[in-house]
Amino acid sequence: MAQERVLAVSELFLQICGHLMSTQKGKQALARLARCCRRFMDPTLDVLWSRLEDMRPLLDLIPALRVVIRSNEYGEEIDNYLFLGSLDEEEWYRFDFYGKRVRSLSYHHEGRVDCRIYSQLAEYRLTPMLPNLQHLHWQHDIVVDILDAAFVAEITPFLTPSLKTVSIGTSFEEFADWALPVDTHPLQLFLDMLPRRCPLTQTLSLSGTMPDVGLTSFGKYKHLQVLDLDGVRPEMTSIDGDTLDGLADLMFLHTISGLRIVEEEVVEDASTKPGFPSLHHLSLAYADPAGTLLMLNRISSKELYSFEVDNIAAGNPKTILACITRLQDFCDVLQEVSIRSEFAHSVARVGLPCIEAFLKFPRLQTVVLALGEGGEWPTFTAEYAEKMACAWPHLRKLTLPNCNFSILSLPTFASRCPSLVSLEMDTMFINGDINALNAAPPVGSHHRLRDLEVAFFSPNEEASDHVSVAVFLDRLFPCLHYGYALGTIMKTVKLLQESRRLATTAQKLLKGTSVASEMASKLVE
Secondary structure, rough: HHHHHHHHHHHHHHHHHHOOOOOOHHHHHHHHHHHHOHHHHHHHHHHHHOOEEHHHHHHOOOEEEEEEEEOOOOOOEEEEEOOOOOOOHHHHHHHHHHHHOOOOEEEEOOOEEOOOOOOOOHHHOOOOOOOOOOOEEEEEOOOOOOOHHHEEEEHHHHHHOOEEEEEEEOOOOOOOOOHHHOOOOHHHHHHHHHHHHHOOOEEEEEEEOOOOOOHHHHHHHOOOOOOEEEEEEEEOOOHHHHHHHHOOOOOOEEEEEEEEEOHHHHHHOOOOEEEEEOOOEEEEEEEHHHHHHHHHOOOOOOOOOOOEEEEOOOOHHHHHHHHHHHHHHHOOOOOOOEEEEEEOOOHHHHHHHHHHHHHHOOOOEEEEEEOOOOOOOEOOOOOHHHHHHOOOOOEEEEEEEEEEEEEHHHHHHHHHHOOOOOEEEEEEEOOOOHHHHHHOOOOOOOOOOOOOEEEEEEOOOOOOOHHHHHHHHHOOOOOOHHHHHHOHHHHHHHHHEEEEEEEHHHHHHHHHHHHHHHHHHHHHO
């Protein structure tokens, strides 16, 4: 039969199975196929068990285990596992039969399982729990302590040499007095041994509450492509020179997120030789200007597409501008630049020069500059807005929460930046005759802008003609999203858009009713 010939091609068969896996009915069909056809049993089971989101289906296959539901001190039900006897080789048969097929485990639980069971089971095994596991995503959202010995014991049984993705973490809780001091040795040993246990790791992601430990082991992943520490809290101390040198030597590393770098921590023992040959995305959780410049100067990659600093410390303005000057070496490829700070930076010496420098980056799609309260920003005129819009024709997101714009600048962004989806500013100055603008022929609506965030209007919303302003904004940006609108003007915009949607729906209903009536008349005739 033709169907049998198609299914005999393994690539086509796996594609068909993958398509069926997207629905519950499809999974049931695959299960029936595995039960009734010996020829397709193994490949079908490989697909069915390739991805797991819970360990319960596998644990239920061990006859000597029984689950007992108990309540913890908060009244929450917890699955506790009891051993009914010793775990001999035959007790593992069904577990291993299916467990060897698991390629991806995404286990996100909230402490509803007594996770000591995994380390207890590992004591009865000479091999990894899931020997062919390639992608491990393990999130334990409720942990009394931090990333400590208990969490390490929970994770270790699932580490295999075949792992390519290691994404693990706990919930985020600020350190409390009762949580200190912390024994960091188990976590330090775990991190140091991880490159040897999982030498093929390409993506390493850590999250949750963790103490300050050494990170030099990160430089030992020869195949590492992505290092993500964004979810680690509280923020670790800055990386040292050895860690920086190790990361710089990784040939395939293209994404770094969540690093903290301060010059005084690395300057004594760090090399200055170029590195990071494949880096595309660099995101620093915290850095001082000198540390940022040191990091940028070591990048030899010619394809840095994205650069972020979530919190840049106060420092010499000349050093900050030197960082921007260094970024100009990537101006032909850089698409995203985001610099934020909780510290105050001078508007005249840092803020405005940064924006002027960014105007020389023609491929920017995302521009974020939030430099704290370092003085009063001038109001950007419609002419300057046009200069910005012409400099960034591919702009999708513009976030300048300290900057002020004239309302007359908005049509410029609407006409010059067709891809813009998000615009954020501090104050929008309502100048000019809004009624006259509304009466004039439309300049063209911008149908892609979804988010318009304005902290303040001047004059304030009570003093201005908020209805006319809302009509102007709605006319210019008819597709804004407002799940919860704040302020009189934005609430009015939301009402206008809801009214338009209702009118459109009613018009469609009336049109449908008219067509139905016409068809009924023809039938009667």
